[in-house]
Amino acid sequence: xxxxxxxxxxxxxxxxxxxxxxxxxxxxxxxxxxxxxxxxxxxxxxxxxxxxxxxxxxxxxxxxxxxxxxxxxxxxxxxxxxxxxxxxxxxxxxxxx
Amino acid sequence: xxxxxxxxxxxxxxxxxxxxxxxxxxxxxxxxxxxxxxxxxxxxxxxxxxxxxxxxxxxxxxxxxxxxxxxxxxxxxxxxxxxxxxxxxxxxxxxxxxxxxxxxxxxxxxxxxxxxxxxxxxxxxxxxxxxxxxxxxxxxxxxxxxxxxxxxxxxxxxxxxxxxxxxxxxxxxxxxxxxxxxxxxxxxxxxxxxxxxxxxxxxxxxxxxxxxxxxxxxxxxxxxxxxxxxxxxxxxxxxxxxxxxxxxxxxxxxxxxxxxxxxxxxxxxxxxxxxxxxxxxxxxxxxxxxxxxxxxxxxxxxxxxxxxxxxxxxxxxxxxxxxxxxxxxx
Numbered sequence: 001x002x003x004x005x006x007x008x009x010x011x012x013x014x015x016x017x018x019x020x021x022x023x024x025x026x027x028x029x030x031x032x033x034x035x036x037x038x039x040x041x042x043x044x045x046x047x048x049x050x051x052x053x054x055x056x057x058x059x060x061x062x063x064x065x066x067x068x069x070x071x072x073x074x075x076x077x078x079x080x081x082x083x084x085x086x087x088x089x090x091x092x093x094x095x096x097x
Numbered sequence: 098x099x100x101x102x103x104x105x106x107x108x109x110x111x112x113x114x115x116x117x118x119x120x121x122x123x124x125x126x127x128x129x130x131x132x133x134x135x136x137x138x139x140x141x142x143x144x145x146x147x148x149x150x151x152x153x154x155x156x157x158x159x160x161x162x163x164x165x166x167x168x169x170x171x172x173x174x175x176x177x178x179x180x181x182x183x184x185x186x187x188x189x190x191x192x193x194x195x196x197x198x199x200x201x202x203x204x205x206x207x208x209x210x211x212x213x214x215x216x217x218x219x220x221x222x223x224x225x226x227x228x229x230x231x232x233x234x235x236x237x238x239x240x241x242x243x244x245x246x247x248x249x250x251x252x253x254x255x256x257x258x259x260x261x262x263x264x265x266x267x268x269x270x271x272x273x274x275x276x277x278x279x280x281x282x283x284x285x286x287x288x289x290x291x292x293x294x295x296x297x298x299x300x301x302x303x304x305x306x307x308x309x310x311x312x313x314x315x316x317x318x319x320x321x322x323x324x325x326x327x328x329x330x331x332x333x334x335x336x337x338x339x340x341x342x343x344x345x346x347x348x349x350x351x352x353x354x355x356x357x358x359x360x361x362x363x364x365x366x367x368x369x370x371x372x373x374x375x376x377x378x379x380x381x382x383x384x385x386x387x388x389x390x391x392x393x394x395x396x397x398x399x400x401x402x403x404x405x406x407x408x409x410x411x412x413x414x415x416x417x418x419x420x421x422x423x424x425x426x427x
Contacts, residue, residue: 043391045330052383
């Protein structure tokens with residue numbers, strides 16, 4: 001087992017490509033992703049309705065080392081402040097295989 | 098106004114299905130159309146209109162008149178967001194003003210398709226090149242909206258977005274808007290319609306013509322459901338936003354009608370040009386604005402265009418503009 005940080009990031013789906021770029025530019029290559037996430041937050045209801053992805057969120061789950069997390073933390077904060085969204089961080093253990 | 102045109106439009110099944118969608122939301126029915134079906138229907142309509150427009154253009158060919166109409170379309174797409182922005186700045190913040198201005202400067206493909214259906218039912222001819230006019234009007238408004246937002250952001254000493262992570266350049270946003278599935282499909286079908294032979298286009302008629310009206314009616318049912326759901330978001334909107342959603346499209350239509358009169362544009366083409374100028378985007382522009390101006394309130398500019406301007410145009414606007422054009426154009 002190895003200590004890791006787990007990031008759960010929910011952002012507007014249309015911003016997904018920019019988030020992936022941000023992660024990759026900062027050395028985080030792996031992520032899992034769900035499109036079509038619905039919910040409500042300080043930018044209103046994201047009900048998934050409509051012909052574009054304007055009202056749909058996406059959820060990213062990322063496991064990274066503390067060092068990687070510290071490197072990206074402030075950039076992620078600025079990204080979320082602009083694009084909207086949330087990032088939840090937890091300490092997890094990674095099963096080495 | 099000739100009440101017959103208005104009444105005929107009002108009792109047209111296509112429009113009535115739109116009202117059925119609104120009614121279903123009002124009575125809280127569980128009627129819902131899966132989003133993938135909605136997407137298919139919108140793509141189907143764009144496919145048909147693009148193909149038909151291209152096929153018709155291959156017959157009529159290009160001439161100076163067509164270029165003039167296309168030029169008017171682009172000029173209007175640049176002008177409408179410009180003056181809309183300054184009207185909106187009186188009441189809204191910078192981001193909302195820019196996003197609403199871009200929304201109203203751009204066009205609604207569904208309103209355009211409904212206007213084509215209206216012309217067909219009134220046996221009024223129109224040029225296939227108007228499809229190109231629609232595609233040309235999609236992007237300029239987005240550029241104007243973003244440039245204005247950037248200019249005023251600097252003026253108001255807000256940090257320029259380009260320096261923040263997650264920022265997206267105007268070039269990227271315009272690229273996204275032009276690569277939007279709707280734009281690619283309608284322009285692609287348009288080009289295919291131009292290069293295909295008449296006989297090969299005719300073989301697609303059972304799909305592109307025979308079921309077109311039924312599909313449009315079903316799609317408008319879905320649009321009624323969507324508009325109905327978005328209406329509730331307007332409860333908190335100001336009276337100014339509601340007035341803007343009706344009066345500015347009417348002003349845009351008046352300018353387009355004036356230009357069509359001055360340049361003696363054919364009646365059918367003039368109606369389509371007027372409808373393009375009077376309509377507001379709720380597919381491509383909101384997606385572009387969501388990326389470029391994420392702080393703008395999508396819960397405001399989408400309902401304004403989808404729940405107010407769109408129904409106004411398809412129910413009252415189209416027959417009203419047609420009536421006026423009938424009076425002034427020979």
